[in-house]
Amino acid sequence: MCGIVGYIGKRDVAPLLLEGLQRLEYRGYDSAGVVVSSPKSGGLKMVKAKGRVRDLEARVPKRFTGTTGIAHTRWATHGAPSDENAHPHMDADGKVAIVHNGIIDNASDLRAKLTAEGVEFLSETDTEVLTHLIARNDADTLEEKVRQSLKQIEGTYGVAVMHADFNDRIVVARNGSPVVLGIGEKEMFVASDVAALVSHTRQVVTLDDGEMATIKADDFRTYTTSGTRTTAEPTTVEWEAESYDMGGHDTYMHKEISEQPDAVDRVLRGRIDDRFSTVHLGGLNLDAREARTIRRIKILGCGTSYHAGLIGAGLIESLARIPADAEPASEFRYRNPVVDPDTLYIAVSQSGETYDVLAAVQELKRKGARVLGVVNVVGSAIAREADGGVYVHAGPEVCVVSTKCFTNTVVAFALLALHLGRIRDLSVSDGKRIIEGLRKLPEQISEILETEGDIKKLAEQYAEAKSMMFIGRVRGYPVALEASLKLKEISYIHAEAYPASELKHGPLALIEPALPTVAIVPDDDLLEKNRAALEEIKARSGRILAVAHQEQEKADHTVLVPKNEPELDPILMGIPLQLLAYHTALSLGRDIDKPRNLAKSVTVE
Numbered sequence: 121m122c123g124i125v126g127y128i129g130k131r132d133v134a135p136l137l138l139e140g141l142q143r144l145e146y147r148g149y150d151s152a153g154v155v156v157s158s159p160k161s162g163g164l165k166m167v168k169a170k171g172r173v174r175d176l177e178a179r180v181p182k183r184f185t186g187t188t189g190i191a192h193t194r195w196a197t198h199g200a201p202s203d204e205n206a207h208p209h210m211d212a213d214g215k216v217a218i219v220h221n222g223i224i225d226n227a228s229d230l231r232a233k234l235t236a237e238g239v240e241f242l243s244e245t246d247t248e249v250l251t252h253l254i255a256r257n258d259a260d261t262l263e264e265k266v267r268q269s270l271k272q273i274e275g276t277y278g279v280a281v282m283h284a285d286f287n288d289r290i291v292v293a294r295n296g297s298p299v300v301l302g303i304g305e306k307e308m309f310v311a312s313d314v315a316a317l318v319s320h321t322r323q324v325v326t327l328d329d330g331e332m333a334t335i336k337a338d339d340f341r342t343y344t345t346s347g348t349r350t351t352a353e354p355t356t357v358e359w360e361a362e363s364y365d366m367g368g369h370d371t372y373m374h375k376e377i378s379e380q381p382d383a384v385d386r387v388l389r390g391r392i393d394d395r396f397s398t399v400h401l402g403g404l405n406l407d408a409r410e411a412r413t414i415r416r417i418k419i420l421g422c423g424t425s426y427h428a429g430l431i432g433a434g435l436i437e438s439l440a441r442i443p444a445d446a447e448p449a450s451e452f453r454y455r456n457p458v459v460d461p462d463t464l465y466i467a468v469s470q471s472g473e474t475y476d477v478l479a480a481v482q483e484l485k486r487k488g489a490r491v492l493g494v495v496n497v498v499g500s501a502i503a504r505e506a507d508g509g510v511y512v513h514a515g516p517e518v519c520v521v522s523t524k525c526f527t528n529t530v531v532a533f534a535l536l537a538l539h540l541g542r543i544r545d546l547s548v549s550d551g552k553r554i555i556e557g558l559r560k561l562p563e564q565i566s567e568i569l570e571t572e573g574d575i576k577k578l579a580e581q582y583a584e585a586k587s588m589m590f591i592g593r594v595r596g597y598p599v600a601l602e603a604s605l606k607l608k609e610i611s612y613i614h615a616e617a618y619p620a621s622e623l624k625h626g627p628l629a630l631i632e633p634a635l636p637t638v639a640i641v642p643d644d645d646l647l648e649k650n651r652a653a654l655e656e657i658k659a660r661s662g663r664i665l666a667v668a669h670q671e672q673e674k675a676d677h678t679v680l681v682p683k684n685e686p687e688l689d690p691i692l693m694g695i696p697l698q699l700l701a702y703h704t705a706l707s708l709g710r711d712i713d714k715p716r717n718l719a720k721s722v723t724v725e
């Protein structure tokens with residue numbers, strides 16, 4: 121999705137902004153642009169380019185100097201990717217420049233009104249209307265021009281504005297799209313994502329929805345869109361700049377898959393309480409008495425986070441014996457859900473900024489529900505909106521497809537389920553059993569990662585398939601769903617996931633030698649049932665790759681994973697399938713870190 125970066129200080133701004141844009145590339149974009157203000161005249165100079173940041177860089181002239189500037193990577197919503205539609209947008213007099221993330225819903229009405237007043241539009245974007253509103257506003261200060269213009273728009277925004285007549289400042293505002301200020305020594309940064317800031321400063325202020333800020337080289341202030349001053353306490357970002365580097369791997373996806381033993385160690389660290397065979401989750405804001413009154417749990421997320429939520433629901437049901445289910449947040453928010461006071465809602469999101477999840481949380485809060493967040497990015501919108509929650513501590517995830525965050529989110533759900541279970545009826549011995557299982561995970565994940573060479577060979581054999589089927593039963597089904605999503609996202613091979621029990625109700629008709637099936641076959645009480653499904657597939661000459669605890673006679677290939685507790689097995693079963701998707705995509709020559717049409721965080725509808 122779109123990215124914003126801005127700077128005001130003493131340094132030459134263009135190289136800083138281009139570096140910031142490169143750090144935002146992972147979010148997905150189709151064009152980029154930059155504006156700097158000339159230190160002498162205050163005049164604004166702009167360069168834009170369709171394509172990558174390197175295309176923009178190639179166009180930046182030698183004398184593109186300045187010490188204040190804003191830049192943007194655009195993900196097309198209104199109007200195709202083009203030089204004209206790239207941000208920043210400027211008014212005809214070249215006084216105002218803005219970069220904007222989000223969508224202005226009433227853009228076409230405003231465009232018609234402005235056109236009737238004689239304004240000529242240079243792009244097809246919704247953003248350009250805001251540029252003209254600000255440029256035409258006759259208030260005395262830039263803050264007031266921006267504030268009054270924002271009042272006229274409906275929709276979401278993270279926005280940064282420069283004005284040639286007020287060249288000592290950048291004014292920014294947030295409503296539904298992240299804006300973070302970075303505080304340096306006599307310099308200030310702004311970005312839509314801390315990734316663009318951490319190589320310069322780790323002191324940040326995250327704006328709330330409805331908040332604005334004025335940043336100057338040596339000072340900043342925050343206030344609401346109604347003009348009331350707010351207090352903003354800077355916080356320190358945990359993630360180091362190096363966490364965003366590739367660290368010797370060929371792709372971020374490979375790096376992030378490999379990091380999983382350490383990432384899981386982090387989500388467990390400091391949380392296990394051996395004395396009571398439970399875990400401490402400091403940020404939950406839910407005491408034992410309240411926890412005992414929960415009658416249902418509803419988990420909401422999108423994509424991979426939804427799949428993690430499905431496994432989480434299973435963990436909560438089995439360990440805490442609270443009825444739980446997961447639903448895509450994108451569907452939930454549109455079906456006027458019945459919000460029950462005894463239900464605990466849990467929003468799951470790696471980025472903490474996914475619009476569909478955030479909107480579902482806001483709708484739930486409006487209806488008086490208690491909402492927890494299971495989130496990776498500290499201080500993100502969903503984390504802030506929730507009443508409490510669990511951070512998954514996976515570290516920054518740069519690859520568009522989620523791997524380590526999926527694993528850590530499921531582990532975070534295991535912790536939550538154990539915590540709730542031990543408050544309710546989970547016995548001490550079962551608590552101990554799960555804790556031992558959790559402690560084994562990092563080493564067992566390392567063991568699986570050591571088999572990468574074998575999985576690579578298998579992936580090369582299966583890469584020729586036009587389509588693949590993934591099956592699993594009960595705990596194995598969300599693993600199948602996630603593995604199928606991973607494969608399609610990065611290899612573009614069509615894939616379906618079904619509960620193994622549903623095969624005979626329809627999908628069996630598809631089985632033939634050209635359609636390989638990946639089957640999740642844990643050594644649990646459903647082993648015989650799963651084996652029966654393999655028999656059914658084999659009888660129709662289907663090829664089978666089993667992910668299992670022991671060799672499967674009916675399978676053409678078996679990938680063995682170490683055994684843990686049955687409740688935790690899905691965490692391990694998912695890992696070889698991340699590698700399978702990775703090596704399949706690699707052998708097909710795909711752009712693994714930036715799959716076509718996808719963005720890292722989907723901050724628009």
Ligand code: M6R
Nearest residue numbers: 423424425469470471474521522
């Ligand atoms: O940041 P979130 O976890 O809220 O993102 C949700 C989905 O957009 C995300 O999981 C998506 O499905 C990824 N491409 C998965 O690899």
